[in-house]
Amino acid sequence: MxxxxxxxxxxxxxxxxxxxxxxxxxxxxxxxxxxxxxxxxxxxxxxxxxxxxxxxxxxxxxxxxxxxxxxxxxxxxxxxxxxxxxxxxxxxxxxxxxxxxxxxxxxxxxxxxxxxxxxxxxxxxxxxxxxxxxxxxxxxxxxxxxxxxxxxxxxxxxxxxxxxxxxxxxxxxxxxxxxxxxxxxxxxxxxxxxxxxxxxxxxxxxxxxxxxxxxxxxxxxxxxxxxxxxxxxxxxxxxxxxxxxxxxLTGELWLDNAGHANRMAQLLADGLLADPEISLSQPVESNAVFATMPRGRIEQLLKEHSFAVWNEERNEIRLVTSFDTTEEDVESFLADVQR
The missing domain is CATH 3.40.640.10 (Type I PLP-dependent aspartate aminotransferase-like (Major domain))
Incomplete structure (x- = not known):
């Protein structure tokens, strides 16, 4: 699962x-x-x-x-x-x-x-x-x-x-x-x-x-x-x-949801950048993180996580956060990246 x-x-x-x-x-x-x-x-x-x-x-x-x-x-x-x-x-x-x-x-x-x-x-x-x-x-x-x-x-x-x-x-x-x-x-x-x-x-x-x-x-x-x-x-x-x-569109629910997703993406990006084998291929300006990492690590991560391999030739992946993404979700993924 x-x-x-x-x-x-x-x-x-x-x-x-x-x-x-x-x-x-x-x-x-x-x-x-x-x-x-x-x-x-x-x-x-x-x-x-x-x-x-x-x-x-x-x-x-x-x-x-x-x-x-x-x-x-x-x-x-x-x-x-x-x-x-x-x-x-x-x-x-x-x-x-x-x-x-x-x-x-x-x-x-x-x-x-x-x-x-x-x-x-x-x-x-x-x-x-x-x-x-x-x-x-x-x-x-x-x-x-x-x-x-x-x-x-x-x-x-x-x-x-x-x-x-x-x-x-x-x-x-x-x-x-x-x-x-x-x-x-x-x-x-x-x-x-x-x-x-x-x-x-x-x-x-x-x-x-x-x-x-x-x-x-x-x-x-x-x-x-x-x-x-x-x-x-x-x-x-x-x-x-x-x-x-x-x-x-009542109050700021639209903004709260989007802002939270953006913050989770930035948290995810910051964690990935701590790894010398990983780099960002696009600036993080929304709720999407584009990054490159060694192919073997991508394959291992895909056994437990769902994300898009955006460009196979460049070993580029896309990670998207949502209004319901938690800091624990991000930390769990980053821990598996390191593992």
Whole structure:
């Protein structure tokens, strides 16, 4: 039997407060498909954090959130620019290309971040009918490499994209972890920084399931409800997704969960760095630790622990902490590393 998993924050349980919110929402009958007071209350919470101008659509999962938001931004003859390691490119089974019918134009990135120069390299065939036409840029906050864009970096990208007629999408599966790292509000690195469309994550931060599509661009908002339905992401008993977000965004539960996960990742990284055979391959800026160690030690650890071997050639592993990771879990893993 494996010990506490470091493979993904998807492996964690449900935060007790979220579980309680689900139970409370289970009382009686309410209108279906989001016409209920739980959904209305949750949307109001989003408006408190992101501003009155945002439109919110709840979906089942992260892929659904990304595809729903992106489909409102691009048509099938158009393209989305992203890094080669972006979740929409490497971990969603080709959903964006398969469901939207568009093309992904990728940019190599060692740290998971996209830059304006990376975007610019795909802007040399505008108007050429034989080439997919770039229409959107997608960035991840936090990135798939655990790194975090600064607010200035996001603003630079959004300004460049908008100046070139491109929409900006943000995959915010771990947006709360980024806010905890930067010490900023959710709005400061999204709507205030020029983001048009956001996929806001809940599952990785204590929810049972559920993500939210948050649209800041009114030109794009009107089509989302139809895209969500056609994409099989409209929940009939939506109150159970909405109630979770209502509780998550009440007070600072979202921030407490993310901040704790980040601190456990830093504790884990500090312990690994005490070993001369181990080095970090990325700075620790969220709840993910990327490290390299001798292959033999990786194989021994995998007998008792669950984590990802990120790059076999470089002997690079990824360790992810969660809201329910404890100091004892970290110490237990570090003890086995030394053993």
């Amino acid at each position: 494996t010990k506490k998993m470091f493979a993904s924050d998807n492996n964690s349980g449900i935060h007790p407060a979220i579980l309680e919110a689900i139970a409370q929402a289970n009382e009686g009958h309410v209108p279906a498909y989001g016409s209920d007071f739980y959904t209305a209350a949750a949307i109001n919470k989003f408006k408190e954090h992101f501003g009155e101008q945002c439109d919110v659509a709840f979906v089942f999962n992260g892929t659904g959130a990304n595809v729903t938001g992106l489909k409102a931004m691009v048509r099938s003859h158009q393209a989305i620019i992203c890094t080669d390691g972006a979740h929409i490119n490497s971990d969603e089974g080709g959903a964006a290309e398969g469901i939207i019918g568009c093309k992904l134009l990728t940019v190599p990135s060692a740290d998971g971040k996209l830059t304006t120069s990376g975007i610019e390299q795909h802007l040399h065939n505008i108007g050429n009918q034989q080439r997919s036409q770039p229409k959107a840029v997608s960035i991840s906050q936090c990135t798939e490499r655990g790194t975090v864009y600064t607010i200035d970096e996001i603003k630079e990208i959004t300004r460049f994209a908008h100046d070139n007629g491109l929409y900006i999408h943000m995959d915010g599966a771990r947006l709360s972890n980024a806010a905890a790292h930067l010490g900023c509000s959710l709005a400061e690195m999204t709507v205030d920084a020029g983001i048009d469309m956001l996929a806001f994550g809940g599952t990785k931060n204590g929810l049972m399931m559920g993500e939210a599509v948050v649209c800041f661009n009114k030109e794009l908002a009107s089509e989302i409800k139809y895209i969500r339905k056609q994409g099989m992401q409209l929940g009939s008993k939506m109150r159970f997704i909405a109630a979770q977000f209502d509780r998550l």
